Amino acid sequence: MCGIAGIIQADPTVYSTEHLKKMTTVLAHRGPDGEGHWQNESGHALLGHRRLSVIDLSAGGAQPLHYSTPASAHQRYTIVHNGEIYNYIEVREKLIKKGYTFYTQTDTEVITAAYDCWKEDCVDYFDGMFAFAIWDDKERELFAARDRFGEKPFFYFFDGKHFLFASEMKALWAAGIVKTPNQKMLFNFITIGYTGNPSRPEETFYENIYKLPPASVLKFSSIYFQYSVQTYWEIDPAAQQSLREEEVMDQFRNLLTTSVKRRMRSDVPIGTSLSGGLDSSAITAIAHTLQAESNSHTCFTAIFPGYAKDEQAYAKQVADTFQLQHHTVSLTGEQLVQDWDQLCRVQEEPFGSASIYAQYKVYELAAKQNIKVLLDGQGADETMAGYHKYYKWYWQELFRKRNLSRSGEISAARALGIDEPFTYQNKIAAYFPAFASVVMERHYLLKAIRHEDLSKEFVQLQSKEAYYTPPEHFDLNGVLLFNTCTHGLEELLRYADRNAMAHGREVRLPFLSHELVEFIFSLPSHYKIRKGWTKWLLRETMKKQLPENITWRKDKVGFEPPQKDWMNHIPMKEAIQDAKHVLVQAGVLNKEVLAKKTVALPAHAPGNYDWKYLSAALLFK
Secondary structure (H helix, E strand, O other): OEEEEEEEEOOOOOOOHHHHHHHHHOOHHHOEOEEEEEEOOOOOEEEEEEEOOOOOOOHHHOOOEEEOOOOOOOOOEEEEEEEEEOOHHHHHHHHHHOOOOOOOOOHHHHHHHHHHHHHHHHHHHOOEEEEEEEEEOOOOEEEEEEOOOOOOOOEEEEOOOEEEEEOOHHHHHHOOOOOOEOHHHHHHHHHHOOOOOOOOOOEOOEOOOEEOOOOEEEEEEOOOOEEEEEEOOOOOOOOOOOOOHHHHHHHHHHHHHHHHHHOOOOOOOEEEEOOOOHHHHHHHHHHHHHOOOOEEEEEEEEEOOOOOOOOHHHHHHHHHHOOOEEEEEEOOHHHHHHHHHHHHHHHOOOOOOOHHHHHHHHHHHHHHOOOOEEEOOOOHHHHHOOOOOHHHHHHHHHHHOOOHHHHOHHHHHHHOOOOOOOOHHHHHHHHOHHHHHHHHHHHHHHHHHOOOOEOHHHHHHHHHHOOOOOOOOOOHHHHHHHHHHHOOHHHHHHHHHHHHHOOOOEEEOHHHOHHHHHHHHOOOHHHOOEOOEOOHHHHHHHOOOOOHHHHOOOOOOOOOOOHHHHHOOHHHHHHHHHHHHHHHHOOOEOHHHHHOOOOOOOOOOOOOHHHHHHHHHHHHO
16 A cells, blocks of 8 residues: 556656655655655656555565566566555466566565566456556556556546656645646535546546546557556446355355455554444454454444444444454544544545544544554445445336335335335336436436525536436446446545545455455345345355344444534534635635525435535635
């Protein structure tokens, strides 16, 4: 886990290593254990790195790393890498059989050898979270890649003469790139809550700064000064397989265990981010059975004493079950106000709720306890239907197949206390998904245009490019695929990366092994929701390893802090009012909004505009 930066330029006199050092300096939090800078002889290519030592703690793991091919002693490749290739041992063994020699124990060296062997297809062999860039001195070409789900970031700027990239946008700003808010993204964030553009995944909240989309590779030629981006991996939701239930359970258990085992590979101690929910508890239980030397048997939890959705009791029960050292951090609204400016600097782009602050403080707590690596349960909700919003999609699927009544799924969900509606609109959507998509899109766009707090000029300028993107497939697997690979999960992964790296911590997500995810999507919907239970396959798999009231919890908290209470604190109200002033001055909000009282709402409540104003103001600071 590190911070990377680089510059490819037509004129070698424009940018120097001094610019590169400014870029890596602002990324120091991502790699507090070392730094390195390199430029080629002509000065056209510069690469920088900040190191967080996790695998091979020796000097051999320093970057930029230079690599000579088996055919030549010339150091043809130079790489900077952020992330982990969890199956690097298996990939290295394949390469050794092909005649490759390795001089370090790093996964970074394996990436470079794999690129020499398989070129851009090397990414197909990797199970990991990564963003890396390789300079090929022979071809005078840069090859960059980002992992399948977007766990690790890669931002870039190109003006026709200069190509700059980095792990965070603040490094591009440090190099002199102008910070200009993307008003279209801002409009869609305020009106419908989007933090990304599903139709243009490369877009960010800033003009002329782009991100390499998940599961994509980038090739930049310094000869022609052009670049191209291609997708290298995608899931076919129609590729369903027929297996007996026992086979499904065995394969799922083996794939998840393998994923956890690979993510336990580390030369530093590993802990667990434990919320008390099913996902993080399952990861904790599996890690316990593996008895890896890297397991510190330590866990970390954010708690909210006196709050109805505090999960401390559940987390403590899991920690006690597996005899873990349990560290907790209690959060308050006053702390949020104190940390607000720093949290905004860390995130760089707006965020939709206070939930990420709890995560931020958990990783801070891990840093205080000197635990560098944490396992976390993110990804299970999106792949296995963990949120209540997925019920209607499954019910629509059953209704279309004329099996909803016989399945008993609605009554089963009601028995579990689930009060999700299933209306005539859902029935229409089941049979006429294309029509439903048009209706949904028009509904959201009309609502966005009529937003009363926005200035008329802002709406007129930005609403022409407003967007709302529904799933391509109107069934459960279709919406899960949409949230996993198009819109939803990457937003959460962005929060996790910034929050962890702000404290020099690495977070690993076993549920995002691509082999595991591919398998889950090859299964029928009833393995995700059954008898009213979300994530049925995971519950059924873990029922013998976890306490019953953890496995079969009926409530879904979603890592939710007492945001409503926090927003009612006077310092927070003052901060929201200040944010409104910023947005009024920027021409985003009309002046009348300044006379309105703050409307405090829970973290995941719709229409939480005051929170959005508070967060959106960071774009203009």
